[in-house]
Amino acid sequence: MNLKKxxxxxxxxxxxVSRALNGYPEVSEATRKKVQEVALAHHYIxxxxxxxxxxxxxxxxxxxxxxxTRREIVNPVFADFIxxxxxxxxxxxxxxxxxxxxxxxxxxxxxxxxAKASVDGVIVHxxxxxxxxITLLKELGLPFVxxxxxxxxxxxxxxxxxxxxxxxxxxxxxxxxxxxxKIALINGLEFMDFAQRRKGGYLAAHRKxxxxxxxxxxxxxxxxxxxxYRRALDMLNRAAAPSAFLVSSMITAIGxxxxxxxxxxxxxxxxxxVIHDDELSYLPNGVDIPIFTATKSSVRQAGRLxxxxxxxxxxxxxxxxxxxxxxxxxxxxxxxxxxxK
Amino acid sequence: MNLKKxxxxxxxxxxxVSRALNGYPEVSEATRKKVQEVALAHHYIxxxxxxxxxxxxxxxxxxxxxxxTRREIVNPVFADFIxxxxxxxxxxxxxxxxxxxxxxxxxxxxxxxxAKASVDGVIVHxxxxxxxxITLLKELGLPFVxxxxxxxxxxxxxxxxxxxxxxxxxxxxxxxxxxxxKIALINGLEFMDFAQRRKGGYLAAHRKxxxxxxxxxxxxxxxxxxxxYRRALDMLNRAAAPSAFLVSSMITAIGxxxxxxxxxxxxxxxxxxVIHDDELSYLPNGVDIPIFTATKSSVRQAGRLxxxxxxxxxxxxxxxxxxxxxxxxxxxxxxxxxxxK
DNA sequence: GTGAAAGCGCTAACAT
DNA sequence: ATGTTAGCGCTTTCAC
Numbered sequence: 146m147n148l149k150k151x152x153x154x155x156x157x158x159x160x161x162v163s164r165a166l167n168g169y170p171e172v173s174e175a176t177r178k179k180v181q182e183v184a185l186a187h188h189y190i191x192x193x194x195x196x197x198x199x200x201x202x203x204x205x206x207x208x209x210x211x212x213x214t215r216r217e218i219v220n221p222v223f224a225d226f227i228x229x230x231x232x233x234x235x236x237x238x239x240x241x242x243x244x245x246x247x248x249x250x251x252x253x254x255x256x257x258x259x260a261k262a263s264v265d266g267v268i269v270h271x272x273x274x275x276x277x278x279i280t281l282l283k284e285l286g287l288p289f290v291x292x293x294x295x296x297x298x299x300x301x302x303x304x305x306x307x308x309x310x311x312x313x314x315x316x317x318x319x320x321x322x323x324x325x326x327k328i329a330l331i332n333g334l335e336f337m338d339f340a341q342r343r344k345g346g347y348l349a350a351h352r353k354x355x356x357x358x359x360x361x362x363x364x365x366x367x368x369x370x371x372x373x374y375r376r377a378l379d380m381l382n383r384a385a386a387p388s389a390f391l392v393s394s395m396i397t398a399i400g401x402x403x404x405x406x407x408x409x410x411x412x413x414x415x416x417x418x419v420i421h422d423d424e425l426s427y428l429p430n431g432v433d434i435p436i437f438t439a440t441k442s443s444v445r446q447a448g449r450l451x452x453x454x455x456x457x458x459x460x461x462x463x464x465x466x467x468x469x470x471x472x473x474x475x476x477x478x479x480x481x482x483x484x485x486k
Numbered sequence: 487m488n489l490k491k492x493x494x495x496x497x498x499x500x501x502x503v504s505r506a507l508n509g510y511p512e513v514s515e516a517t518r519k520k521v522q523e524v525a526l527a528h529h530y531i532x533x534x535x536x537x538x539x540x541x542x543x544x545x546x547x548x549x550x551x552x553x554x555t556r557r558e559i560v561n562p563v564f565a566d567f568i569x570x571x572x573x574x575x576x577x578x579x580x581x582x583x584x585x586x587x588x589x590x591x592x593x594x595x596x597x598x599x600x601a602k603a604s605v606d607g608v609i610v611h612x613x614x615x616x617x618x619x620i621t622l623l624k625e626l627g628l629p630f631v632x633x634x635x636x637x638x639x640x641x642x643x644x645x646x647x648x649x650x651x652x653x654x655x656x657x658x659x660x661x662x663x664x665x666x667x668k669i670a671l672i673n674g675l676e677f678m679d680f681a682q683r684r685k686g687g688y689l690a691a692h693r694k695x696x697x698x699x700x701x702x703x704x705x706x707x708x709x710x711x712x713x714x715y716r717r718a719l720d721m722l723n724r725a726a727a728p729s730a731f732l733v734s735s736m737i738t739a740i741g742x743x744x745x746x747x748x749x750x751x752x753x754x755x756x757x758x759x760v761i762h763d764d765e766l767s768y769l770p771n772g773v774d775i776p777i778f779t780a781t782k783s784s785v786r787q788a789g790r791l792x793x794x795x796x797x798x799x800x801x802x803x804x805x806x807x808x809x810x811x812x813x814x815x816x817x818x819x820x821x822x823x824x825x826x827k
Numbered sequence: 828g829t830g831a832a833a834g835c836g837c838t839a840a841c842a843t
Numbered sequence: 844a845t846g847t848t849a850g851c852g853c854t855t856t857c858a859c
Contacts, residue, residue, distance in 0.1 A: 190601035195852030231586030245572030260531035536836030
């Protein structure tokens with residue numbers, strides 16, 4: 146079923162039918178009603194290919210995921226984020242276009258996306274410090290929102306981010322308050338913006354408490370379980386072993402947890418783990434292990450906010466940058482009352 | 487830059503330019519060369535909206551992910567699968583359209599996807615027994631490939647699947663050979679096709695060895711870490727505790743592993759864990775824990791194969807069903823030499 | 828309030 | 844080997 150046939154059936158012109166369906170005011174309520182009925186009865190759904198061409202809008206948003214090299218993104222966070230964004234798109238009748246792309250073709254991908262006109266805007270994932278993609282997107286005039294930030298000495302642009310710095314500062318202080326003195330930081334790769342900010346918070350807390358952090362206790366690597374396990378085990382077997390861990394990802398924390406158990410330590414007041422990601426949908430939250438989460442802003446919510454912001458930008462045709470900084474809450478697993486201050 | 491301008495610059499008709507760029511044979515090599523040069527110089531990339539409308543092909547594949555209710559799919563398997571499929575699309579100049587959709591509007595989503603003509607075909611994720619989506623897609627005439635199968639007493643359709651039955655049969659026999667007699671099966675939800683097949687393999691091995699499986703050692707639940715932990719702990723605390731676990735997902739296996747450790751058992755000849763998913767990109771494979779993987783066919787590879795099959799179906803306009811059954815290999819983590827037969 | 832006609836940027840049938 | 848013309852299915856002037 147298409148417009149032509151439908152208008153024939155109704156004995157009206159394509160124009161009128163189109164107007165009736167798209168809520169234009171100049172059509173009489175009587176005909177509008179009639180048109181809507183018949184359209185529904187015949188399962189009429191406008192062909193997007195034609196609609197896009199005519200309106201110049203694709204009603205689709207692109208998500209470009211750096212593929213092979215950095216695995217940061219083929220991780221659970223991604224699934225939750227996408228799922229939140231997808232929710233918003235569904236409500237607003239938009240599609241989501243996903244490009245998994247080798248780091249080397251990223252530039253080409255964006256240029257293509259823009260020239261092919263298959264999306265109205267893009268979400269940028271996993272920004273690095275001084276990310277070249279941002280300059281490129283501005284140059285292309287393609288609306289975009291960044292999940293996270295890409296350093297500060299960059300021109301302004303729209304982003305949604307968690308207050309990583311403050312979140313880790315408070316988590317560190319929390320551990321200090323519990324009596325911990327040697328706190329390990331298991332962080333993500335250094336060129337990731339969030340890793341820098343988290344480290345900043347960790348260091349700030351140390352300064353504030355007049356303590357110098359042990360460089361051996363700070364590592365920046367890929368956020369896999371394996372890394373968490375090995376590095377935590379190494380640290381626990383040192384003379385100056387840490388009594389607490391600050392971990393940048395739930396996945397890594399699983400490895401850390403296992404290391405603690407293998408090292409024969411018991412998690413408790415003496416060994417604590419504070420992680421960052423929370424509310425990932427397939428991992429336990431609040432089960433009976435002493436894990437603290439440093440944020441309460443879920444990844445899924447970030448996905449929703451990014452999507453909504455981008456849709457607003459496109460609708461209002463206003464490219465002036467907007468920002469959302471999600472403040473975090475320090476939450477403690479339910480069975481860990483003993484660790485509350 | 488568009489065709490019109492480009493052809494004006496070249497002093498040729500749009501038709502010739504289009505033909506030159508799309509590799510039609512009737513254009514002279516001289517002009518083709520010239521056209522390609524100028525097109526490249528001017529960064530000409532054809533507008534997909536227009537191209538789609540003219541050709542009737544979107545050059546896009548839809549992936550419909552059941553969203554909220556069943557979390558089976560917002561899991562790491564999904565990310566790896568998608569990433570494999572995305573690779574193939576990129577190579578073939580196709581886009582991937584992702585719809586995260588509430589189970590209740592799945593039907594509507596497929597109808598829309600078909601009517602809006604925004605995709606040339608779809609991949610069906612997480613099939614259940616007698617899945618209604620398959621009938622619907624056939625009725626719509628939209629090409630599709632199923633990742634997994636949806637029961638057997640269903641009409642024929644194209645799928646890519648792992649030999650779940652044989653994989654679990656062999657894994658069970660392997661554990662028997664190691665001397666295990668009480669083997670627990672921690673499986674996915676019962677209405678999932680793969681869970682049925684895996685259970686079938688588990689039972690077949692028992693029959694073959696003349697053993698009756700303990701019903702208390704067989705559970706079917708959501709594949710989360712939490713479930714793995716709780717259920718394994720329960721089992722280990724029973725009088726007739728299992729000495730080995732067959733686990734349907736890596737995530738769940740993490741929970742099982744933790745339970746074993748908490749129950750004060752050591753994994754070794756006496757306690758083994760055999761899981762199914764392998765090569766998930768962010769989880770360790772072959773680290774120094776006694777985990778066996780029952781398949782070697784990676785999820786990412788399944789993604790590639792699904793995508794390639796669908797692309798072939800579309801290109802050849804041949805809807806006759808095709809199947810790929812990936813045979814599994816039982817592999818053993820590298821540091822677990824002690825557990826080899 | 829409704830309709831006729833032009834056009835979005837491309838491809839494809841039909842000339843030549 | 845190249846050009847002319849007519850759509851693809853919709854929206855959007857412009858006229859009535």
